[in-house]
Amino acid sequence: MSRAPSETHVAVLMGGLSSEREVSLSSGKGCAEALETAGFRVTRVDAGRDLAQVLAGLKPDVVFNALHGDWGEDGCVQGVLETLAIPYTHSGVLASALAMDKDKSKAVLKAAGLKVPGGGLFDRHEVARRHVIDPPYVVKPNAEGSSVGVYLVREGSNDFATEVGADGWTYGDLVMVEPFIPGKELAVTVLGEASGPRALTVTDITPVKGFYDYEAKYAPGGSVHVLPAVLPPEVFEAALRQAEAAHVAMGCRGVSRTDFRYDDVKDDLVLLEVNTQPGMTPTSLVPEQAAYVGLSYPELVRWMVEDATCPR
Template sequence: MAKRVAVLMGGPSAERDVSLTSGAACAASIRELGHEVIEIDPKLGEAGVVALVQALTPKPDLVFNALHGRWGEDGCVQGLLDLLGVPYTHSGLLASAMAMDKPMAKRLFESAGLQVPGGFVVSCAELAAGDPMARPYVAKPFNEGSSVGVRIVREGDNEPAVDPQAWGFGDRVLIEPFIAGRELTVGVMGDRPLAVTELRPHRGFYDYEAKYTEGRTEHLVPAPVPQSVSDSALEMAAAAHRVLGCRGVSRADFRWNPEEGDAGLYLLEVNTQPGMTPLSLVPEQAQHLGIAFTDLVGWMLEHAACD
C-alpha cells in the first residue's frame, strides 16, 4: 500500500552535504517503491522547529530520517517526532542520544564487557596547556559523527592538539590512546550483523574527507582478517546495537591491532544513522549479501517506529 513518506535531509550539522546526498538517494528509492515522497530540509532553532512541524502537517505516514550529525542524529529530532506521533526510521531518542555522546556510549560498552580504548574528557583549555597523555593519542569532539573534528596527535607535531579559538565543538574534548592497526566496520540490520569491511585510506587516516570523497579509501568486503577476528567484530557490533537499544540499521566502527591477535579488536563507536550515499558502507555490505539498495530502504521503512 502506497504511503506518504517525509524524507528529512540536509539540516544544520557539519555533515549537511552528506545528508543531502543520502536523502536524495533514499527519496529516489522510496519513489521507486511506489510511495509519495516529501523532501524536507530542516533548519536549526525555534523558527526551524516550527517550520518542520508545519512541513509535517498534515502528518505523513512515516518519516525517513536521512539526517546526519548533531540535532538529526542525537535524539533531538527523534524526540520531536515522538511528540508528533510520527513513526521514523533508525533508532529512537534514548539510543540516538547515548550513541552520540561518546563518553556515555563508552561506559555502556565497557559495562557490557565490550573492549574499548581507554580515555577521558578534558576541557579545551586543559588540552591547550599540554598533552593529557603520552603521544600518539586521539582528540575528538564528544558528540559529532563521521570523524568530524577528529585529530591524531603524534610525536613531533608542532601545533597543539586543539586551538580553543578555532575548535568549534564546545569546551569538552574526548581523549583516547591511538590504537595502531587497521580500520574495520560492521553494519547491523535489526538483529543481524551484515559483514566486516576493512577501510584502507590512500593517505592519512579514515577522516571525513576519506569517507566521502570518491577514490580516497579502498573498501575490502569481506575484510581480509582472521575468521576469529571477523566473528568477534560481528558479535561485538550486534552486542553494541543491543546495549544502546538501537533499532533499524546501525554501524559499529573498530580498530584492530594485528600485533595483539584476537585480543587487539577495539570498539570505537556506534553510528545510529549510517550514511546512505553511493560511497556508504552499510549499503555496500547489504549489496555484498544480495540485498539491493532499494530493498534495504524498503526494509528500513517497514521497521519505522515511535518510542
C-alpha cells in the first residue's frame, strides 16, 4: 500500500456471527483505535450477513479483519473480500480454512516435519460416554478458537460429558481428542515479512488457576505472561524456527501465532496449532510480543494494513 495513512480508508471488521464475537469486538475496538492513532481514516463494521453490501457501499481501501471464529476466520469472509477485490489483512482463503480445521492442519504440519499431538477426531456422544483415549486428555471442537468448548479431562472426571453430549452443543458432532501434554504453554508470534517469516519471541503462559481456558485467556489477571520465556536456549530457538516453518507450511501471510506445549521433564516440544487471526485484545499475546521487540500497537496495526493484499 503506497498511500499515506491519512489518505487511506480502513474498514475494521469486528463482532461477527461466531461464538468468539465478544473477543472480536474487543480486538476490533483496540485495532480501530490504534489505526486512528496511526493516522488512518477508520470505519468500524460489525460484520453481518449483509457484509458484502455494506463494504460495497463504504468502498474502503483496505479491510482490517479483526473477526475471530467461524465465518470470519475460516475463509468465508476472505472469499467475500476477494470477490469484492478489497485488500485485507491476515491469511487468505486456503490458509484460513485449513487453520480452522484442527485435524487437517495437524496433518499438514506433521507432513512438514513438525511434531504435533496424537489423538484424533471422535463422535462427541461417544466421547461423552467413555474415555476414548487414556486420561489425561484434552477435548476441543475441531473448528473453534479462543479455547471455546475446550476441556481437560483427568481420571475420574466426567463433568465435561454433560456439555459435550448435550443437545445444545453447537460446535459440531466430531471433536478433537488429544493426549494432555504437561509442562509449559508457549506462544510465538510470526510476522510474514517480504524477506521471509520473522518470529518475534516466545511467551510462557501460566494460568492463574487450572487450565488455560477461555477465562484464563481473556479475563484480566487470568494468566501470567513471561516473555521472553525462560527456556533452554535450544528449545527457545526451536520454538522460533518451528513457528516460522508452520507459518510457511500453512500458507499464512501477515500475522500468525503458533502455540506449543513444552514438557520440560521429557524435553519434548509439541506444536498444538497455528492461529491465522490471533487476538488483538488488551490481554492478547501478539501486541505484547510486538511491544517487547520494539513495535508499538499503532506501528503493528499500521504494518498489518500496509501488508494487506488481495490475491488475484
